[in-house]
Amino acid sequence: MDRDFFRDVPHGPQVQPRKDAxxxxxxxxxxxxxxxxxxxxxxxxxxKERLSATAIQEVLREEGFARLPRRADDERPxxxxxxxxxxxxxxxxxxxxxxxxxxxxxxxxxxxxxxxMDLDGLVARCGFPGTTMIPAAHAVRSGxxxxxxxxxxxxxxxxxxxxxxxxxxxxxxAIPKTTFMWQYSSRLGRKAITRFLGAWIEALRQQKxxxxxxxxxxxxxxxxxxxxxxxxxxxxPRRSQRRKAVLTFFAQDADGQVFCYSNADLRKGAxxxxxxxxxxxxxxxxxxxxxxxxxxSKLTTYANLSKLNKLGITFITLRRRSAAxxxxxxxxxxxxxxTVHLKVPHRKFKTPRVVDQRVTLxxxxxxxxxxxxxxxxxxxxxxxxTNDTTAKLAPIITRYAQRMLIENxxxxxxxxxxxxxxxxxxxxxxxxxxxxxxxGSAIYRMLAKSLHGYEHAQARQVFRRFLDTSARVSVxxxxxxxxxxxxxxxxxxxxxxxxxxxxxxxxxxxxxxxVEIV
Numbered sequence: 001m002d003r004d005f006f007r008d009v010p011h012g013p014q015v016q017p018r019k020d021a022x023x024x025x026x027x028x029x030x031x032x033x034x035x036x037x038x039x040x041x042x043x044x045x046x047x048k049e050r051l052s053a054t055a056i057q058e059v060l061r062e063e064g065f066a067r068l069p070r071r072a073d074d075e076r077p078x079x080x081x082x083x084x085x086x087x088x089x090x091x092x093x094x095x096x097x098x099x100x101x102x103x104x105x106x107x108x109x110x111x112x113x114x115x116x117m118d119l120d121g122l123v124a125r126c127g128f129p130g131t132t133m134i135p136a137a138h139a140v141r142s143g144x145x146x147x148x149x150x151x152x153x154x155x156x157x158x159x160x161x162x163x164x165x166x167x168x169x170x171x172x173x174a175i176p177k178t179t180f181m182w183q184y185s186s187r188l189g190r191k192a193i194t195r196f197l198g199a200w201i202e203a204l205r206q207q208k209x210x211x212x213x214x215x216x217x218x219x220x221x222x223x224x225x226x227x228x229x230x231x232x233x234x235x236x237p238r239r240s241q242r243r244k245a246v247l248t249f250f251a252q253d254a255d256g257q258v259f260c261y262s263n264a265d266l267r268k269g270a271x272x273x274x275x276x277x278x279x280x281x282x283x284x285x286x287x288x289x290x291x292x293x294x295x296x297s298k299l300t301t302y303a304n305l306s307k308l309n310k311l312g313i314t315f316i317t318l319r320r321r322s323a324a325x326x327x328x329x330x331x332x333x334x335x336x337x338x339t340v341h342l343k344v345p346h347r348k349f350k351t352p353r354v355v356d357q358r359v360t361l362x363x364x365x366x367x368x369x370x371x372x373x374x375x376x377x378x379x380x381x382x383x384x385x386t387n388d389t390t391a392k393l394a395p396i397i398t399r400y401a402q403r404m405l406i407e408n409x410x411x412x413x414x415x416x417x418x419x420x421x422x423x424x425x426x427x428x429x430x431x432x433x434x435x436x437x438x439x440g441s442a443i444y445r446m447l448a449k450s451l452h453g454y455e456h457a458q459a460r461q462v463f464r465r466f467l468d469t470s471a472r473v474s475v476x477x478x479x480x481x482x483x484x485x486x487x488x489x490x491x492x493x494x495x496x497x498x499x500x501x502x503x504x505x506x507x508x509x510x511x512x513x514x515v516e517i518v
Contacts, residue, residue, distance in 0.1 A: 018051065019059050026059050035068055036060070038076075085161040085174055088142075089133040092173040095511055098475050102165020105471020106463070108482040108515055109493070110148055111169060112503040113443050114141070117203050120506055126195040129187045134176055137507065139184050142170045143432075146181070147440035150463055152418035154181035165473055168480070171507030185432035190265050193435050198285040201260050204442060205286075209449075211255035214292035214399070216406035217275060217299055218252075220413075221245040222264075222422050222430065232268045246422060246430050249274045250438075252406040254294070254399075257456070258445050259409065259438040264431040272300045276307060289313055294403045302363035309366070309387045316400050319370065319383040329355075329372050329381045337374070340393045344401075349377045354393050359385075373397060408458070413437050416460035450496040465489045479512040480505075490517050 022043060029039045036053045044050055051059075086092070120137040130136030145166060146157055155178045160166045167175045204210045221236045224244040234245040249271070251261035261278050275293070283289045289311055297318040308315050319325075337353040344350060355372040369389050373382040376397075384400055413419040417437045422430065444459040447466075454462060472483040479502060484490070493499050494517070502512040 019055060022051065023059055023063075026056055027063055027065075030060055030063075030065050033068070033071075035071075085177075087133075088167075088172050088174045088176040088180070090135060090138055090172055091133070093171060094173065095475055095480075095508060097477060100164050100473055101470060102163055102168075102473055103470050104149060104160070104163060104165050104169070105469045105473075105482060105484055106467025107145065107148060107166065107169050108471065108473075108513060109467060109498055110443055110447065111505060111513055112498075113446050114144075115503055115505060116207070116446075117200075117443075119144075119439075122196060122199045122203065126192055126199055128192060128196070129184075134172070134180065138171055139176070139180075140436075141507070142172070142176050143181060143184065143436050144439060144443075145170055145175075147417050147436045148443060150416050150418070150460070152421045154178055157181055165471070168473065168475075171505075185429040188432050190263075190431060193431055194281065196435065197261060197438070198281070200439060200442075202285065204256075204258060204260075207446075209256050209258055209442070209446060210253045210260060212253060212260075212286075212290070214254040214294065215260065215278075215290055216252045216254050216403050217278070217293055217295040218250055218403075218406045218410065219271065219299065220248045220250060220410050220419065222248060222420055224422055234268070247271055248419075248430070248434055249278070250406065250410065251278050252409055254402060254405065256445070257405055257409060258442045262431075262434045262438050264434045272304060275300045276304060279308070279311065279313065292316075294400060296403070302361045305368075305385070305387075306364045306366070309364075314386070314388050316384060316386045316388070316396060316403075318400070319385045321380060321383060325383065326380065329374075329383075332372070338393075340397065342394055342398055344398060349375060352376045352397065354397070356393065361385075371396065409441065412458040412460065413441060416458065416463065417441060450498070451492050452495060454492070466493060479514050480508065481514045481516060483516050483518055486518055493517075 025043065025046075026039055029042055034042065036056050039056050040051065040053050119141065123137045123140050128136040128140060130139055134142075142157075143154070146154065149160075149166075151157065151159070157175055157178055160175055161177065163175075167173060201210060205212065221234045222245055223236055224231045224246060226244075231244045231246065233242045234247045236243050236245055246264055247266045247268075248262060248264040249266060250259055252258065253260050261281060263274060263277070266274060275295070279289055290313060293308070293313060293315045295315070295317050297320045299317070305315065305317070332355060336355050338356075339351050340354050342350045342352070352373050352375045354374075357370045357372065358367045359370045360367055369386050371382075371384040371386070371393065373384065376382050384396065386396060388396065410419070417440055419434070419437055441459060444462055448454050448457050448459075448462050451457070451462070451466070454465075466487075466489055469484060469487060471485070474481045474483070484499075490499070499515055499517055502514045504510055504512045
């Protein structure tokens with residue numbers, strides 16, 4: 001009796017029609033020294049059966065072909081290949097007469113503002129590092145241009161490497177690539193960034209863009225999603241939880257709505273003292289202390305509030321509500337409340353009820369003025385603390401409500417300047433990215449103030465309506481002319497004086513910029 005119990009029986013299909021139909025063609029192409037991918041493309045072009053690279057590799061292996069050795073470029077088939085952009089080198093920057101189209105036409109409207117603020121001079125005075133190929137001013141300008149264009153990450157510079165307009169705006173033959181953008185921030189320390197902040201704010205003050213009579217202060221946590229064990233945990237309001245994040249501190253001029261100070265190099269346990277470091281920074285740079293500060297309850301401690309009071313600095317802050325404090329407010333007699341009329345035309349709740357008290361808190365030397373406020377549109381009462389014992393109630397309440405301006409500024413920094421797109425797990429590297437956000441937001445604020453009706457518009461609105469446009473660029477022996485297309489909001493640019501005039505651009509060897517409209 002025949003027994004085939006242990007006989008090897010082949011499994012799976014024994015015929016492969018798709019491979020067999022083109023097997024001879026694949027062998028013939030390999031004999032012409034074509035790679036697997038070249039063979040795949042050739043089969044597709046000839047209209048033969050379409051096979052994957054893996055299937056072609058299996059056919060070649062069955063026919064006894066080994067892998068091809070690495071070939072030189074002249075041994076590869078003649079077909080279109082990815083083009084390599086030039087390496088950024090200021091020595092190769094050319095202003096030869098030519099014309100071209102750029103997708104970043106609106107960027108040229110911001111160049112006169114960079115000239116007005118003498119960005120190159122500030123970088124030189126602060127000792128920022130540079131190289132022969134990419135000097136310091138060109139490096140900072142290139143990073144800033146990414147912010148001004150609303151690019152979320154430095155790697156997105158690769159979207160711009162073939163746009164001649166962006167490299168012309170930067171004053172280079174080509175925009176620096178991703179690797180340089182990542183590495184540059186690692187060459188900067190906190191001292192250099194602080195020097196630049198001081199010089200930048202001084203330039204803003206000379207342009208009367210910073211009033212310095214009052215400041216809004218706030219923290220912002222930038223979430224980290226990696227596995228770095230040295231990134232500390234901080235409270236992230238968006239997620240209502242503590243998670244790995246880089247904590248940043250911002251100070252905003254209340255009148256000009258311009259960021260005046262930032263610091264991303266904070267460590268856990270030291271964040272409560274950052275308000276004192278801001279005071280020290282401002283006094284060192286300008287010879288005077290900030291006169292008025294407004295912030296929320298989690299920014300600092302009562303002991304630091306006492307230090308601010310001794311320094312002669314007026315502050316308004318929010319007190320954290322406790323169960324005992326809520327019970328005290330609930331049991332207040334009606335006679336203790338007084339109605340205050342707020343002169344804010346567009347506010348819905350204009351007549352809050354207030355109790356004006358004097359309280360003593362642990363860690364604070366002396367008494368604080370405490371305002372219990374109801375009917376402000378919140379279910380729970382608002383409790384303000386201030387050392388201003390002479391001001392009337394309405395101005396104090398109105399001024400604290402304006403602290404939301406810094407929330408709006410941070411929202412704009414997140415939405416358009418992509419502040420939450422964490423650039424590194426190293427805080428000092430993040431510090432430079434935050435610095436560029438501070439500078440970029442100020443540039444947009446300057447532009448917005450010149451546009452009638454858009455004085456308080458956020459950066460993303462200004463970019464979308466005025467700057468997000470292509471343009472025709474013509475380089476001549478005397479000037480660079482940028483011609484913008486017709487758009488609905490162009491009359492506002494004309495009224496602001498941004499169209500038709502000329503501005504000498506220092507990094508164009510003195511050649512002028514002229515912006516026109518078709």
